[in-house]
Amino acid sequence: xxxxxxxxxxxxxxxxxxxxxxxxxxxxxxxxxxxxxxxxxxxxxxxxxxxxxxxxxxxxxxxxxxxxxxxxxxxxxxxxxxxxxxxxxxxxxxxxxxxxxxxxxxxxxx
Amino acid sequence: xxxxxxxxxxxxxxxxxxxxxxxxxxxxxxxxxxxxxxxxxxxxxxxxxxxxxxxxxxxxxxxxxxxxxxxxxxxxxxxxxxxxxxxxxxxxxxxxxxxxxxxxxxxxxxxxxxxxxxxxxxx
Numbered sequence: 001x002x003x004x005x006x007x008x009x010x011x012x013x014x015x016x017x018x019x020x021x022x023x024x025x026x027x028x029x030x031x032x033x034x035x036x037x038x039x040x041x042x043x044x045x046x047x048x049x050x051x052x053x054x055x056x057x058x059x060x061x062x063x064x065x066x067x068x069x070x071x072x073x074x075x076x077x078x079x080x081x082x083x084x085x086x087x088x089x090x091x092x093x094x095x096x097x098x099x100x101x102x103x104x105x106x107x108x109x110x
Numbered sequence: 111x112x113x114x115x116x117x118x119x120x121x122x123x124x125x126x127x128x129x130x131x132x133x134x135x136x137x138x139x140x141x142x143x144x145x146x147x148x149x150x151x152x153x154x155x156x157x158x159x160x161x162x163x164x165x166x167x168x169x170x171x172x173x174x175x176x177x178x179x180x181x182x183x184x185x186x187x188x189x190x191x192x193x194x195x196x197x198x199x200x201x202x203x204x205x206x207x208x209x210x211x212x213x214x215x216x217x218x219x220x221x222x223x224x225x226x227x228x229x230x231x232x233x
Contacts, residue, residue, distance in 0.1 A: 043203050043224030097144060098222060100154040
């Protein structure tokens with residue numbers, strides 16, 4: 001079973017920041033938080049990951065709470081192409097299988 | 111870099127036939143590959159973990175005799191759906207575990223690269 005819970009869906013206006021929350025209250029000390037997204041009928045795409053510090057890359061920012069029980073993925077300027085299902089996953093660092101939960105359907109609207 | 115391909119992208123077959131799906135890592139070697147299945151409007155479900163040169167590890171509830179996995183080389187894993195039936199119709203997706211530092215020089219982490227998926231329809 002997935003160790004994360006996410007809202008089933010969210011809407012966001014184009015050009016605005018999209019903030020996607022994730023709860024992972026049972027995360028263990030050596031597990032990372034990963035975010036993937038899946039655009040319709042395609043394979044999932046890696047977005048970002050983190051352990052305890054906030055992370056930023058060219059796609060998004062990841063904010064992890066100090067107790068590591070929850071996190072937020074931030075897409076700073078959402079575009080229509082960001083419409084997808086976003087999955088928050090906790091897993092180890094190397095060679096561990098990813099268990100996908102239901103994810104959040106993000107709809108970016110013009 | 112780090113591209114994973116799947117072939118075929120779409121297949122339609124008759125009930126009772128067997129279908130083979132290939133998953134290739136095009137520009138890196140993957141000691142571990144994963145196979146997922148996704149039904150419409152549902153999430154990805156891990157079917158099995160495939161390690162090069164050894165038997166695959168199947169998730170609970172997945173029939174290993176029905177879903178044959180072969181990982182004969184570091185760049186190729188195959189999934190064969192034997193005696194396919196309409197209930198096997200699904201979107202099958204593979205992923206490959208990339209070696210540390212592959213993706214643009216970033217630090218080592220468990221980044222899995224996913225294939226584009228194979229849509230199987232069994233009539």
